[in-house]
Structure formats: C-alpha cells, structure tokens
Amino acid sequence: MGFRLSKIYTRTGDKGETGLGDGRRVAKDHPRVEAIGEVDTLNSQLGLLLAGLAAETARYPGLKEVSDVLGPCQHRLFDLGGELAMPAYQALNAAEIERLEAAIDVWNEELGPLENFILPGGSTLIAQAHVCRSLARSAERRCQHLNAVEPLAGPGLAYINRLSDLLFVAARVIARRQGVAEVLWEAAVKPGS
Template identity: 75%
Template sequence: MGNRLSRIYTRTGDTGETGLADGRRVAKNHPRIEAIGEVDTLNCQLGLLLAELDEAMANWPTLSELRDLLAPCQHRLFDLGGELAMPDYQALDETQITRLEQAIDRWNQELGPLEDFILPGGSRLIAQAHLCRSAARTAERRCLALHTDEPLRPVCLAYLNRLSDALFVAARLIARRQGRSEVLWQACGANRHG
C-alpha cells in the first residue's frame, strides 16, 4: 500500500463513481463500496469507544484490558478495508480471530452466563460498545452481500462476526467493571409504566 494522498479532492467522483485500487471505476453505491463504507463506519465508532475508554481508565483502570484488545482492531479493520479495495491484497489471518476468541472466553468466565436479554445502556461507555457491536453487524451484512457476487476470503467475514461478539461481551464487561447494572429487556406487560 505505497500510495499516499497528496490531494484530498480530485473531482473524479463528482458523477457518482469512484476508483478501486485495480483501476476499475464503480458506482459509489456498488456493494464493494458499501462494504468499505460500513467497515469505515465501524472503525470510526471504535475510535470513539477507544477515546471513551482512555478517559474512563482514570476511574476504572481495569478497563485497560479492553483497550489493549480493541486498539489493534482499528488497524485490522483498516486492513480489511484494504482487502475490500484491493481484491488481491490479503492482510487478515486466523490469528486475529483466535485473539478475539481467547478474550471472549476469558471475559465470559468473569461474567458468567447471560440469563436475560440486555439493552444498550447503563453508561455512555456501555452504549458506545453496543453501537460498535451494531456497526460490526452492519459491516458484516454488507460484506456478505458483496460475497454473494464477488467471493471474499472466509477470514474477512469471520473476523467481523467475532469482533461483533467481542464487542457484545466487552459491553457487558464494562458494565461489570464500572459497577453498573445492565439494562435488562422487559417484555410487554412486564412493566406497566412503559
């Protein structure tokens, strides 16, 4: 990936097309561009989560473990964007998935089994982790839509799936380490006030 941007605007996209690394021009709503865009959105949301974790670590230093796991994920998402933009480029491998799975297993031991459905909330940080989880699922769906027409490497889809899982467990772990109660879903009729 040796190219660097020397100009931000080129005017070549003003008609609704953009260029891929292999020289092809595609519509900005092409499934490949949709997938790249959703991976970028996830990366932006993850950046916000990491910034919030940095601030929260002053009061809850044990949150540093989450930051240590999630910070490299921004780089891996950028790698995934590169794979989507340059179909011959391959960056992700199974070690990144294994890393996420090991953290999920470790965190789940601390949390114990999930007995109720939970809603995003409890603190701004918890809600942001859930926003990231949701963005990961959207990115996964867009990549799957692309995969239907232009096959992607299985590791790309698996990485997004596992990152979403890790973000869900991270949201629960943040609640526990912040001493916040998780917001439990109440079925219709269970709460007459809502």
C-alpha cells in the same frame, strides 16, 4: 514510507463513481463500496469508544484491558477495508480471529452466563460498545451481500462476525468494571395478563 495522499480532492468521483485499489471504477453504491463504507463507519465509532475508554481508565483501571484488546481491532478493520478496496490484497489471518476468541472466552468466564436479554445502556461507554456491535453486524451484512456478488477470499467475514461477538461481551465487561448494572429487557405486558 512515502506519501499516501498528495491531494485530498480529485474530482474523479463527482459523477457517482469511485476508484478501487485495483484500478476499477465502480458506482459509489456498488456492494463493495457499501461494505467499505460500513467497515469505515464501524472503525470511526470504535475510535470513539476507545477515546471514551482512555478518558475513563484513571477512574476504572479495569478498562485498560478492554482498550488493549479493542485497540488493535481498529488496525485490522483498516486492513479489512484494504482487502475490500483491493480484492487481491490479503492482510487478515486466522491468528487475529483466534485472538478475539481468546478474549471472548476470558471475559465470558469473568461474566458468567447471560440470564436475560440486555439493552444498550447503563453508561455512555456501554451504549457506545453496543453501537459498535450493531455497526459490526451491519458491516457483516454488507460484506455478506458483496460475497454473494463477488466472493471474498480470506477470513474477513469470520473476523467481522467474531468482532461483533467481542463487542457484545466488551459491553458487558465495561458494565461490570464500571460497577454499572446491565439494563435488562422487560417484556411487554400482554393484554389480559
């Protein structure tokens, strides 16, 4: 494979525009660039979660499976970013969505039904998984906004939706495998109760 970047700065974006993979120049706040940016932010935060999982695997061996499931997601998010940057390019496929759904189903069986709302917390890893989940939802909203302006082809929207579901369940699995109680939501006390 040849060099991907020969120069990091080009000065071509100094006036608020950027180039897409298909050669188009668009404003840096164009819905497509916003979607690319949200996917990139999610990927960066997922990298932080994966680093944390790797650091804790010796203490909690069950976390390796979580890493094994989430690790490929970084590559698929990069694929999704490529699809967003180059609209004719298609990298994601339905098999990857099925992989996420299978992991969700296996983990949900381990966890059992959710009986209360849970809050992001309990451990740094659990909270980071929830950060990733909320960023996946944000990326999904940006992609949906773009889809309303320029319809997206392929399974990218379904993938990002399913990934947010996976990250929610991953947060719960991390709690279980760390032996940390989930932080349950406590409703506000209503006046006069």
